[in-house]
Amino acid sequence: MTMSTVSPLRTTGEEQLLTGWGRTSPSLARVRAPRDTADIEQAIAEAGPRGLLARGLGRSYGDAAQSGGATVLDMTGVSALDLDANAGTLTAGAGASIDSILRRIVPAGFFVPVTPGTRMVTVGGAIAADVHGKNHHVDGTFGSHVLRLGLVGSTGERHELSPTGSKREQEDFWATVGGMGLTGVITDATVDLIPITSSLISVDTERVPDLDSVMASMIEGDDRYRYSVAWIDSVHPSGRGVITRGDHADLSQLPPEQRSSALTYRAKVVGTAPPFIPGRLLNKLTVRAFNEAWYRKAPQRRIAELQPIAEFFHPLDFVQEWNRVYGPGGFVQYQFVVPDSASEVVGTALRTLQRVGAPSFLTVLKRFGAANPGPLSFPQPGWTLAADVPARVPGLGRALDQLDELVAGAGGRLYLAKDSRQSPDMLARTYPRLAEWQAIHDRMDPTGLFTSDLARRLSL
Secondary structure (H helix, E strand, C coil), X not given: CCCCEECCCCCCCEEEEECCCCCCCCEEEEEEXXXXXXXXXXXXXXXXXXXXXXECCCCCCCCCCCCCCCEEEEHHHCCCEEEECCCCEEXXXXXXXXXXXXXXXXXXXXXXXXXXXXXXCEHHHHHHCCCCCCCHHHHCCHHHHEEEEEEEXXXXXXXXXXXXXXXXXXXXXXXXXXXXXXXXXXXXEEEECEECCCCEXXXXXXXXXXXXXXXXXXXXXXXXXXXXXXXXXXXXXXXXXXXXEEEECCHHHCCHHHHHHCCCCCCCCCEECCCCCCCCCCCHHHHHHHHHHHHHHCCCEEEEEEEEHHHHHCHHHHEECHHHHHCCCCEEEEEEEECHHHCHHHHHHHHXXXXXXXXXXXXXXXXXXXXXXXXXXXXXXXXXXXXXXXXXXXXXXXXXXXXXXXXXXXXXXXXXXXXXXXXXXXXXXXXXXXXXXHHHHXXXXXXXXXXXXXXXXXXX
């Protein structure tokens, strides 16, 4: 038996210890690598009593893409791409990454409708987690731009689902979007694209001295920017931050000498984090020093700076395996959403993490717009805060439990794709359409074949 911790999956046909991107709570599963739908059907037919789960590039932070004792499908080989430039759509295999998609579509004058903070996410994963980006307040989630998807069910039957089909088809579609891979194996999907005339983003940057000012500025700019995000200095008492906002630069905004290569796309990698980093590297002192330098290097105000796609959307991807910097204990990302009426929860969360000494150099604040019809889709109108903290900080568990209560009481919820520790009770209290989703799930997968460590933990 070969045992290894991998993310993404490297080998097939053997048992492997799998973790999420946070590198906590590994579990052992048998990995298979389908090449096409026929392989997926065979794997379903041969799945054992612990069930089956599809997995992409392993970028969900907790236990959503692992399933102890089960068959796990490494879907990265199912990755064909078919661009219809006339229609402005792309049909992609579930294992195709946003990285591979951008390399194909940007030179042709298109951009993905939604991208999370990493391009190392597959289409199947983007749908299953219904990922969001810096443009949710304008464009919604990834699932909101899916025109159709292919799905293989628990008996090996193939389904074509769309948001405009029959009532049952629409129910199945929206149960799959945000359904964390528990309704079947997504095989492919067709999504609409954003037309662009350059591969650059026109970016406005603003350095803001406190949290209240950050939030006021973001609200004021909601209608003026397609993309908006704020980095928050989580260890500074003021909650100061740096706001970056922008949109795709038009060809006319480029200097004349750059226009002939306006649609060039580059996604450089500057290095790889070493395999072993001491767990105490990230502490209050080192994070405070990093945050101070990051805040000071940002301009007080800069308008219409032209930035490449990778720099604006995916800066963390410059360093491969960056999750190793948290040491062997791994890390937790705590991400919640609360309505505008409970905006004070954002400041309380930051103060709570400061109180227990949970250092975070990656703390991000965004605005959400309207929710979509998915019963388990995470976003709702309001504020979302995400903070990465080392998993072994003393007292962290109790502090996060307290924040759970605060978020639930405010009408908010936690993001399943980032979660590694919430309780079934918290889930039931904060996802009011959970019973509706479970009823559709039970109809789509009556034998409970599709499962995960997350599903078992939360009784999904």
